[in-house]
Structure formats: structure tokens, C-alpha cells
Amino acid sequence: MNVQTMMVIGAGQMGSGIAQVAAQAGLRVYLNDIRQEFVDRGLAGIAKNLSRNVEKGRMTEADKEAILARLVPSTDLADAKDADFVVEAATENMKIKSEIFVRLDEICPPHTVLASNTSSLPITEIAAVTKRPEKVIGMHFMNPVPVMKLVEIIRGLQTSDEVYQLTEDLSKQMEKVPVSVNDFPGFVSNRVLMPMINEAIYCVYEGVATPEAIDEVMKLGMNHPMGPIKLADFIGLDTCLAIMEVLYEGFGDSKYRPCPLLRKYVKAGWLGKKSGRGFYEYN
Numbered sequence: 001m002n003v004q005t006m007m008v009i010g011a012g013q014m015g016s017g018i019a020q021v022a023a024q025a026g027l028r029v030y031l032n033d034i035r036q037e038f039v040d041r042g043l044a045g046i047a048k049n050l051s052r053n054v055e056k057g058r059m060t061e062a063d064k065e066a067i068l069a070r071l072v073p074s075t076d077l078a079d080a081k082d083a084d085f086v087v088e089a090a091t092e093n094m095k096i097k098s099e100i101f102v103r104l105d106e107i108c109p110p111h112t113v114l115a116s117n118t119s120s121l122p123i124t125e126i127a128a129v130t131k132r133p134e135k136v137i138g139m140h141f142m143n144p145v146p147v148m149k150l151v152e153i154i155r156g157l158q159t160s161d162e163v164y165q166l167t168e169d170l171s172k173q174m175e176k177v178p179v180s181v182n183d184f185p186g187f188v189s190n191r192v193l194m195p196m197i198n199e200a201i202y203c204v205y206e207g208v209a210t211p212e213a214i215d216e217v218m219k220l221g222m223n224h225p226m227g228p229i230k231l232a233d234f235i236g237l238d239t240c241l242a243i244m245e246v247l248y249e250g251f252g253d254s255k256y257r258p259c260p261l262l263r264k265y266v267k268a269g270w271l272g273k274k275s276g277r278g279f280y281e282y283n
């Protein structure tokens with residue numbers, strides 16, 4: 001199958017990035033969210049990124065306009081009837097994702113592949129709410145999507161070889177490097193990354209060091225591009241907490257317990273960069 005039209009669901013930081021790289025790869029892309037203002041914010045972010053590419057001489061103004069013209073705003077999931085491939089990048093919550101996949105299964109033509117950008121939720125469980133589990137797959141991009149090369153591809157128990165191959169080819173078309181991973185909580189990326197972030201938050205909680213000091217240790221001592229506390233703010237503390245919960249419940253192992261300070265910040269609405277405040281403040 002030749003993928004020509006994609007729908008990306010969720011126009012937040014990940015969805016807008018995925019829509020951008022898909023449109024850059026020549027696809028027509030519906031960018032869907034529950035409110036017009038969220039779609040507009042996502043599209044504005046894409047336009048800003050593309051303008052920067054023009055300024056830096058990486059693309060022409062005409063390229064930018066052509067990419068923007070391939071992006072179609074959507075607040076109606078029924079637009080997915082036109083899509084060959086859907087990437088769901090809505091909030092990290094099984095109830096929200098299940099409801100979306102049930103509806104997509106009804107709306108989309110039989111050939112449409114339904115992918116999820118979930119950070120940690122089981123692909124097999126998401127697939128099970130549809131009548132096409134062989135066409136459901138995990139396609140996990142990294143943040144910021146236009147910059148990071150990796151796409152972790154996660155097969156559910158029933159994902160077909162054909163759908164796996166198509167997703168791998170599409171990732172390459174989007175100039176990403178696909179890596180195949182089995183369906184276990186947190187996959188590889190967040191099983192390894194998130195306990196480190198959670199531990200760094202414990203260091204704040206226990207007064208071992210300030211967020212600034214912890215980030216300096218990991219940047220200067222381990223050559224990480226961003227310290228773990230800053231990275232947590234960047235990912236979104238709500239997303240970090242959701243991932244820790246999946247690891248904790250999925251493995252039933254206390255080593256994955258989310259730090260109480262992380263819970264407290266999320267309850268306060270301190271979600272990190274996207275809400276203006278997390279461990280650091282943003283304007």
C-alpha cells in the first residue's frame with residue numbers, strides 16, 4: 001500500500017511534530033484535536049519551525065508553503081475516513097486512547113493502519129479494542145520530533161508482518177531510523193529513561209541536591225544534552241507520571257514507584273514547560 005494521507009490525532013508537542021515531518025515527507029496530513037485552538041497552536045508551532053528552516057537556508061519559502069498546504073486542520077475524527085495511516089498522539093491515558101481507537105475502527109476504511117505514539121501503554125491492549133488488531137502498531141517518536149532520529153516500532157501480539165514493514169518504510173520516508181521492540185511496559189526507551197528521571201526527582205524530594213545541581217551533574221558528568229529534571233519538564237510531568245504508573249503496574253515491582261513529589265506537582269497543574277511551570281519556571 002502507498003500511504004498518501006495520514007491523520008495525526010492530538011496536536012500537542014508530539015502530534016504537531018509528527019504532522020510536520022509527515023508533511024515534509026510529502027504526505028497530506030490531517031492534524032486533529034478536540035478544540036480548534038489546540039489545532040491552531042500546533043499549526044503555528046509547525047509554521048515557526050519551518051520559517052526557521054527557511055532562515056537557515058535548509059528549505060525555500062516555496063517548500064515551506066507547499067508543506068503547510070499539505071496540512072489540513074481537523075476537529076472531527078470522522079475526517080479519518082480519508083486516511084491510509086493514522087498516528088494517535090493524544091494524552092497518555094488508556095481510556096482516552098481506547099475511545100479513540102474504537103471510533104477510528106468504525107470510521108476508517110479496512111486498509112487503514114492505526115498506529116499509536118504512546119510512550120508506554122500496551123499496544124496489544126489498544127489493538128484489542130478494535131476489530132483489526134493486525135493493523136494496529138506502536139510508532140513511538142521522540143521529542144522534539146523534527147530533531148530526534150529514533151522511531152521505536154512496537155508490534156502488538158497480532159500485528160501483521162505487512163503492517164510492520166509498512167510502518168518501517170514510512171518511518172524511513174519521514175527520515176527517521178526505526179528500531180524494532182517488543183510490547184512490554186515502557187518498551188525500551190522509557191523503561192530505561194524514566195526510572196532515571198524518577199530517581200532524579202527523588203534526589204530533589206530527599207534534598208540530595210537542587211534541580212539545577214542534579215542537571216549539572218548529568219550534563220557535565222555524563223554528557224547528557226539536557227539534565228533529567230529539565231528533561232522531565234520538557235517531556236511533561238503528567239506524561240512522566242503516566243509512564244511511571246504503567247511501569248509500576250505493568251511489572252508489579254516497587255522499584256518503579258513514582259516519586260510523591262512528581263505526583264504532587266502534577267496534582268498542582270505544574271506540568272513542566274507546556275504549562276509554564278514544573279521544576280523550573282518558563283515564560
Ligand SMILES: CC(=O)CC(=O)SCCNC(=O)CCNC(=O)[C@H](O)C(C)(C)COP(=O)(O)OP(=O)(O)OC[C@H]1O[C@@H](n2cnc3c(N)ncnc32)[C@H](O)[C@@H]1OP(=O)(O)O
Pocket residue numbers: 049052056118119141142143144145146147148189190193225226231235239
Ligand atoms: C517520553 C517519551 O516517550 C520519549 C521521549 O521523547 S524522551 C525525550 C527524548 N528527547 C531527549 O532526550 C532530548 C534531549 N535534549 C536534546 O537532545 C537537546 O537539548 C535538544 C535537541 C532538545 C535541544 O538542543 P540544544 O542544542 O540544547 O538547543 P538548541 O541549539 O536550541 O537546539 C538545537 C537544534 O534543535 C532544534 N530544536 C530544539 N527544540 C526544538 C523543537 N521543540 N522543535 C523543533 N526543533 C527544535 C533547534 O531549532 C536547533 O536547530 P538548529 O539550530 O539546527 O536550527
Ligand SMILES: NC(=O)C1=CN([C@@H]2O[C@H](COP(=O)(O)OP(=O)(O)OC[C@H]3O[C@@H](n4cnc5c(N)ncnc54)[C@H](O)[C@@H]3O)[C@@H](O)[C@H]2O)C=CC1
Pocket residue numbers: 009010011012013014015032033034035038089090091092093096100117118119120140141142143234235236239274
Ligand atoms: N512528551 C514527550 O516527550 C513524548 C510523548 N509521547 C506520547 O505522545 C502522546 C502525546 O504527548 P504530548 O504531545 O507530549 O502531550 P500534549 O499534552 O502536548 O498533547 C496531547 C494533545 O492531545 C489532545 N487530545 C486529548 N484527547 C484527545 C482526543 N480524544 N482527540 C484528539 N486529541 C486529543 C490534547 O488536547 C492535547 O492537545 C502521549 O501518548 C505521550 O505519552 C511520546 C513520545 C515523547
